[in-house]
Amino acid sequence: MDSLKQRRTIRKYQSKDIPADLLNDLLESACRASTVGNMQTYSVIVTRDAERKKRLAPAHFHQPMVESAPVVFTFCIDLRRFSQWCRQRKAEPGYGNFEWFVTGAIDTLLVAQTFCVAAEERGLGICYLGTTTYNPDQIVDVLELPELVFPLATVTVGWPDENPPQVDRLPLEAIVHEEVYHDYAPADIDRLYAYKESLPENHQFIAENGKETLAQVFTDVRYTKKDAEAMSKVLWETMKKQGF
Ligand SMILES: Cc1cc2nc3c(=O)[nH]c(=O)nc-3n(C[C@H](O)[C@H](O)[C@H](O)COP(=O)(O)O)c2cc1C
Numbered sequence: 680m681d682s683l684k685q686r687r688t689i690r691k692y693q694s695k696d697i698p699a700d701l702l703n704d705l706l707e708s709a710c711r712a713s714t715v716g717n718m719q720t721y722s723v724i725v726t727r728d729a730e731r732k733k734r735l736a737p738a739h740f741h742q743p744m745v746e747s748a749p750v751v752f753t754f755c756i757d758l759r760r761f762s763q764w765c766r767q768r769k770a771e772p773g774y775g776n777f778e779w780f781v782t783g784a785i786d787t788l789l790v791a792q793t794f795c796v797a798a799e800e801r802g803l804g805i806c807y808l809g810t811t812t813y814n815p816d817q818i819v820d821v822l823e824l825p826e827l828v829f830p831l832a833t834v835t836v837g838w839p840d841e842n843p844p845q846v847d848r849l850p851l852e853a854i855v856h857e858e859v860y861h862d863y864a865p866a867d868i869d870r871l872y873a874y875k876e877s878l879p880e881n882h883q884f885i886a887e888n889g890k891e892t893l894a895q896v897f898t899d900v901r902y903t904k905k906d907a908e909a910m911s912k913v914l915w916e917t918m919k920k921q922g923f
Contacts, residue, residue, distance in 0.1 A: 682800060687845050689804025692837025696749050701801065709794035720774075720783040721790050722757040724822050724830075725750060731821065738817035739810040739833065748835035753811065753818065754791040756783035758923075759827035775827060780923040784831055791832045804839035807832060813910045815917040826922040847875055 706723065714720070726732055727750055735753075736745045745751055758779055762772035795805045811818060811833045818830040853871040863871070875881060881893050888896050898904070 683796070685845070686799055687843055688806050689837070689839045689841060689843075690744050690806050690835075691839070691841040692744070692748050692804065692835075693840045694749075695838050697803065697836065697838070702750065705794055705797045705801065708797040709790050712789040712793040714786050714789065715782050718761050719786070719790075720756060720758055720761060720779070721787040722755045722760070722828060723790070723794075724753040724755060724824075726753065726822075727751075734821045735818065738814040738821065739808050740813075742808060742810065744806050744808070744835040745833075748806075748837040750836050752791075752794070752834045752836060753822060753830050754787050754794075754832040754834065755822075755824060756780060756787050756829040756831055757827065758783055759825060762827060775922045777918075777923060780829065780918060783829070787831045791834060795834060798836055802838070803836055804841075806835045808835065812914055814913070816913055816920070819917060819921065824921070829918065829921050829923065847878060849875070 702725070710719070726735060729746070732746050732751055735751065736742075739745045758772075758774040762774055765772040791807075795807075798805055811830050815830050818824070818833075822830065824830060849871055876893055884896055885891070885893055888900050890896050890899065
């Protein structure tokens with residue numbers, strides 16, 4: 680439990696490889712995660728080949744971890760394997776829809792995060808790449824994902840070659856609601872975000888981006904409405920193309 684409190688994302692890796700036995704052991708642990716109906720509606724694509732990583736890189740906006748990590752994991756929603764089993768056993772599956780996309784997404788993230796916790800426990804460093812759902816169409820092509828399989832989360836894994844400081848979190852009182860949801864008064868927001876806003880790195884972030892507040896760096900620079908709407912379109916179209 681204490682090691683969980685010490686964790687941090689690692690983006691720089693040693694060139695040392697990860698033994699296949701260790702990865703298999705971690706994946707076996709990850710597959711003990713809870714899974715809806717014990718159906719395991721996920722698949723994991725393991726990318727070790729340098730050429731394939733190079734082809735994945737543009738989909739991840741060339742974030743250096745894709746090519747520098749010894750192994751890249753793409754955790755995919757997979758309703759295909761289960762549907763195939765049903766058909767081969769005189770059962771008609773009905774899993775190509777939004778409900779099962781969401782359920783598969785929950786299953787997939789549970790296995791991904793369990794894998795990450797297990798990997799960090801063994802001294803490995805991990806980084807999630809959110810770019811997977813920005814450019815799912817490109818990842819479908821590179822990883823040759825068939826119908827009813829959808830890339831949801833990418834995790835780069837390697838032996839740490841950095842020890843960055845931990846980044847802040849909101850205080851627990853910002854997150855936890857006793858019994859029912861308690862909405863935030865303006866003074867609560869001021870109090871709960873005060874520490875984050877006080878950090879020198881965030882002051883620097885505001886200055887570098889020529890903004891007035893930290894929130895504007897998020898809305899106007901990092902995660903804009905325009906980008907999100909364009910990515911939503913690709914996401915939706917790829918979901919349909921993959922049969923959901
Ligand atoms: C869904 C998701 C997507 C993420 N995408 C990226 C990414 O594309 N690039 C990156 O460097 N870090 C990415 N991260 C890592 C976060 O930036 C990191 O977890 C966060 O800043 C908190 O830092 P910590 O994990 O060290 O506590 C992602 C994390 C999550 C959960």
